[in-house]
Amino acid sequence: MSTSTVKVSVSALAKSFDKLEVLRDVNLEVSSGEVVVILGPSGSGKTTLLRSLNFLEQPDSGCIRVCDQQIDVRSGIALSRQDRQAITRLRQKTAMVFQSFNLFPHKTALENVTEGLISVRKVTKEVAHDRGMALLKQVGLQDKAGSYPAKLSGGQKQRVAIARGLAMDPEVIFFDEPTSALDPELRDEVLTVMRDLAKAGMTMIVVTHELRFAREVADRVVFMEGGVVVANQSPEVFFNANSSPRIQQFLSKY
Structure with missing residues (x-):
């Protein structure tokens, strides 16, 4: 994988909360236009990894490079002014879609x-209005432009959150369990928008339990357990030819 095509690169990433190791020597690369889905049981480190990529959680050590912004974190050493500036630039080039929508x-x-x-x-x-209306139309919500979140369904709220992320023209979008709070019908609304983004070539890293989305x-597919990347495979291998008994056990529950 050539460096010029890599949008996200993580090497030797580690993170602990008190004495609990949540991430251990995590290494991952994501190319421009790729959709990488991260699966794993609860507590496997999936969300912590995702939040570390834009420093919503500061890792303890390791190297993170996102959209040409590189931050090397060394244990016990505070981030430099240059590192903090790089984090700001990194966040300007990425978007995060949360499980709980986080709308105003x-x-x-x-x-x-x-x-x-x-x-x-x-x-x-005026420019923001036109851009916002175009994005609401893109996610099928132009008729809800004047509605407040309390009047929107969960699926509609999440589609607004995606439109909000797209407004900043991100190079990468991180999705943290974007459908886990939704019932099946509303999940499909959100997954349809995500499928359209994938078809348009958006680079996406998605933490989810939506196995059908991952397969299609x-x-x-990256599988994590115990803070470690256990598998990093194509969907064809992961779902159809996986020799790992642990992954087969995981898949059998869904």
Whole structure:
């Protein structure tokens, strides 16, 4: 994999909470346009890995490179000013979609989408409005532009959250269990939008339990357990030719 095509690179990543090792020597590369789905049992380190990629959690040690921004974390050494600036630039090039939506309850769907454009990118309200409406149309919610989150279903809230992330023109989108809080019908609404993003070539790292999505959309499936990457395989190998008894046991429960 040539360096020029790599959007995300993680090497020797480690993270502990008190004495609990959550990530242990994690190594991973994701190319431009790839969809990588991370699977594993609860407590395997999936979400901590995802949150470490944009420093919502600061790892204890290791190297993270996202969108040409590299941060080397060394145990016991504080991040430098240059590192913090790199993290800011990294976050400007990525988007995060959370399990719990994280919408502003006092803002409409359109205002949630345009907030970052106006406050961070400093675009005019008129330009932000047009961009926001286009994105709401893209996720099938242009008719909900004036609705507040309390009036939206869970699936609609998550689609607004995705539109909000897209508003910043990210190079990579991280999804943390984006459908786990939704019932089956609403999950399909969100997964359809994610499938469309994958078809359009968006680089995506998705922590999920949606095995069908992983089978049909992922370029690679990463399986984690005990803070370690146990498998990093194509969906064909992972689902159809996997020789690991542990992974077979995991798949049998879904």
